[in-house]
Amino acid sequence: MKIPFNKPYFTGKETEYIEDAVKNGHISGNGKYTKLCQSYFEKTYGFKKCLLTTSCTDALEMAAILIDIRPGDEVIVPSFTFVSTVNAFILRGAKVVFIDSHFDNPCVDENQIESLITNKTKAIIPVHYAGVACDMDKIMEIAEKYQLFVIEDAAQAIDNYYTGKNGIKRPLGSIGHLAAFSFHETKNVISGEGGMLVINDESFNDRAEIIWEKGTNRSAFFKGQVDKYGWVDIGSSFLPSEIIAAFLWAQLENIEFIQNLRKEIWINYYKGLDEWAKNQDVKLPTIPDYSSNNAHMFYILCNSTKQRDFIISSLKMKGIQTVFHYQSLHSSVFYHQQHDGRVLYNSDKFSNVLLRLPFYIGIDTNYVIHQFNNL
Template sequence: MTDKKNIPFGKPFIAGKELYYIAQAVMEGHLSGDGPFSARCENWLERHIGAPKALLTPSGTDALELAALLLDIGPGDEVIMPSFTFVSTATAFVLRGAVPVFVDIREDTLNLDERLVEAAVTPRTRAIVAVHYGGCGCEMDALRAIADRHGLALVEDAAHALGASYRDKPLGGFGDLACFSFHETKNVISGEGGALVVNRPELVERAAVIRQKGTNRQQFLAGQTDKYTWVDIGSSFVASEIVAAFLWGQLERVEEITAKRMNIWRQYHSALAPLAKRGEVSLPEPPAHCHVNGHIFYLLVRDENARNSLLRQLNGQGVNAVFHYVPLHSSPAGLRYGRSHGNLAVTESVAQRLLRLPLFFDMESDDVERVVAAVSACHA
């Protein structure tokens, strides 16, 4: 039961046998990466997404950095992405010397506006990064067509998106590469954690090498080579088996986790519908072909003052609602390393008007009612 006085924004949770599996990993004496729990998690991701390969990484950030290395992104290359995203979407490419090119988002999904992307393509463009905000799929058909027309890589930043789908196919299965996060704020967690999904078979072998510090250790362990040596660039992108053991306890319960979060999401949506009808707030309205996963429930209000005042009032009542991203294009490092394509009016407006309501696995229906009552009281 949640503390009556304070409803946190989010909370790490145990869904099933996580602690038992960690004990099992310890007893079996395999604590570094790529043990039996890592294999279970990776096989699950491969089956769920229909991908040739999934590789666990220590974080979603590492999965993005591995993606940038694997795509040979280099100095002066341009990578199209939204500005309304987490810093790692950009830093992964900036670390390689590339320039993030920020394109505006759609107000209905808060995702990259696919209608603006093609005009941002230049001879230096190498990739498009589609961030599925709150688990709502970007328009992957349109983005794939643009990527193919211009010979660009398509990368999904699927940090929010495990368990969500686009046109009935799981997100993570559309890009050449997809990057997941299992940070404790996500739907499925392992404290810190992530995965790179490789959808192009010809990239699988090199992905394993880069992830293993640039060595052919994976091939060596599989008996495919008699030497274990340095063959390429790489870094330390392997997740520990302890983390994988915890993650496996969650992945086996993913349907239950998603269903629970979606119940909360739906409860918010229907209870707040009257406020939306009166034009006091806007609610997320995912397109019919995008099935979301209950990762985020957000409200858009009139302006920044209304948002800040609502946040103050909710926090004052022990409801820890929060805002979200400060747009990257206006941040100090974004100004230094990136550039904007056209104006980013929707991004700027949404960043000022958005707040996220508490949503976590153990949240009870009473807690949701309390949040709804607090939001409604602010609009009485």
């Protein structure tokens, strides 16, 4: 049996809605399906304003423009993340100050943030790794104290929640000033490539629409707010076509179904591997009490890189694809010379021992678990 790492899930309505968009004669951006998706997110998760983008990378780049990052500004970003979290700010001339992960989960260690703040710091970018929440109360408190922006990298965190000290459960992506989501085909809900910028700080609303539409006030023109449109700011082509939005709408209509199935897979893995992990000195994921679980990913923490290599190659021979994840960005070819030399122990540890298991709707988890038990 072949078990790939990922298989995109289709609800069956995707092509119907794409055909509908084609028949409607509007396949460029900001049409019926874009509006349906955006207002779904706004209503379901209480996000103040949503703009679909062609990727999470684009949403992060929009965020960097919106908070007006300039050369010399500093941003605090985890080293254990995808390059886009960092590139968005580097592109605008920022200096990146890398922060380490928690000891037992790859999210940023919020207790280290304050020591990294200088008078040049402009923003903190928490990444909700595997969809698991960073400690947003602490992060927002620090941001308020030092007047910093918080941009949640919620690429993997759709439909997940953070419970704050006051006991109130809030959706990830609704807490920072801005947030960025991904609908890449490896995520829980997908549109091939795709993403979304969430704007929770209303002062960014008007400028966000302008940046989204290549630096023009086209959106205001279509709303009848101005009688002609033109070039008013910098921007780019961040908005996706209706074809992408139509695909995403078919997914959003089924988000509850998708999430229930993904949670079952996650629990099957957890229960099925618990005993094996204890015997092999392998750790299963830990989720802090303040986070719920959106079952974006199931990973294990091996006891060494050697053990991880052995598991990857043994399972490969049985047709099962397992993959490791990010390599610490502070030691990347591109940035290591600009890093200040601090050792980021946990980030390196996750780079060296974290292993992601195949995860998609329809997977035979019993087969994978059985093969783990027969390694």
